[in-house]
Amino acid sequence: MSDKPNDKKPPRKPRAAVNKADSEISKPVQSESPLSFDTSAVDVEKRKFITIATACVGAAGALGIMAPPFVGSMAPSERAKAAGAPVEVDISKLEAGSMMTVEWRGKPVWIIKRTPEQTAELAKHNDSLSDPNCDVTSQQPAYCKNASRSIKQDIAVIIGICTHLGCSPSAKMQKGGDMGDAWTGGFFCPCHGSKFDLAGRVFKGSPAPTNLVVPPHQYLTDTTLLIGVDKAEA
Numbered sequence: 539m540s541d542k543p544n545d546k547k548p549p550r551k552p553r554a555a556v557n558k559a560d561s562e563i564s565k566p567v568q569s570e571s572p573l574s575f576d577t578s579a580v581d582v583e584k585r586k587f588i589t590i591a592t593a594c595v596g597a598a599g600a601l602g603i604m605a606p607p608f609v610g611s612m613a614p615s616e617r618a619k620a621a622g623a624p625v626e627v628d629i630s631k632l633e634a635g636s637m638m639t640v641e642w643r644g645k646p647v648w649i650i651k652r653t654p655e656q657t658a659e660l661a662k663h664n665d666s667l668s669d670p671n672c673d674v675t676s677q678q679p680a681y682c683k684n685a686s687r688s689i690k691q692d693i694a695v696i697i698g699i700c701t702h703l704g705c706s707p708s709a710k711m712q713k714g715g716d717m718g719d720a721w722t723g724g725f726f727c728p729c730h731g732s733k734f735d736l737a738g739r740v741f742k743g744s745p746a747p748t749n750l751v752v753p754p755h756q757y758l759t760d761t762t763l764l765i766g767v768d769k770a771e772a
C-alpha cells in the first residue's frame with residue numbers, strides 16, 4: 539500500500555448534488571432573484587410614497603383588529619351591511635393602563651382603560667390643548683363632551699386615525715420616556731408629530747387640527763361595548 543496522498547481517490551459526491559434534473563430546476567429560480575433587478579429603473583419617489591402609505595395602513599392593521607366574520611364570502615349587500623355594522627366588544631379582560639384595538643367600518647378603534655392616575659392627569663394639562671373642552675362638536679357624541687371624553691371615566695373609545703392626514707398614531711401610554719419628562723401618557727403620530735392625550739385631545743402646536751374622533755358607542759353590560767351606535771338609536 540502506497541503512502542502518497544495522490545493515491546487516495548477523492549470522496550464521491552452525494553448523488554443528489556449532481557442530479558441533472560435538480561440543476562435544471564434551479565436555473566430559473568436564480569434568474570428571477572430580486573438581486574438581478576435594475577435598481578436604476580425604480581421610481582424612488584413612488585417607492586417612498588408606497589412605504590409611507592403602507593406604514594399608515596400597517597399601523598392600523600397590526601393591532602389585533604377584530605373584523606366581522608366571513609365578510610369575504612357574503613353577497614355584496616350583506617358585505618356592505620357587515621362592513622358598517624356595529625361591533626360588540628368584550629372588555630372584561632382589559633386591564634387598567636392598557637388598550638385594545640378593534641375594527642369598525644374599516645377603521646381602528648382604540649379602547650383604552652385609564653388608571654385612576656391617568657384619568658386625574660387629564661384635567662391638569664388643559665392649557666396645553668387646542669380644544670380642551672371638546673367644543674368642536676363633530677369630534678365626539680354629545681354624551682362624551684366632558685372632562686374624560688367618555689361614558690365611563692376610566693374607559694376611552696377613540697378612532698385611532700390622526701385628524702391631520704390620516705395616519706394611525708402610536709400609543710405612548712407611559713409617562714416620560716422618549717416623549718420627555720412632561721409627558722403623562724397619550725398618543726404620538728410619527729408622520730408629522732401630532733400629539734394627543736389619553737382622551738384623544740390634541741396638544742397645541744400639532745399639525746392635527748382637531749381632537750381624535752370618538753365614535754358612537756354604548757354599554758350593553760358593564761363589560762360589553764357596542765361600537766357604532768348610540769344608545770338612543772339601539
Ligand code: FES
Nearest residue numbers: 700702703727730
Ligand atoms: S398624519 Fe398625523 S401628524 Fe400628520
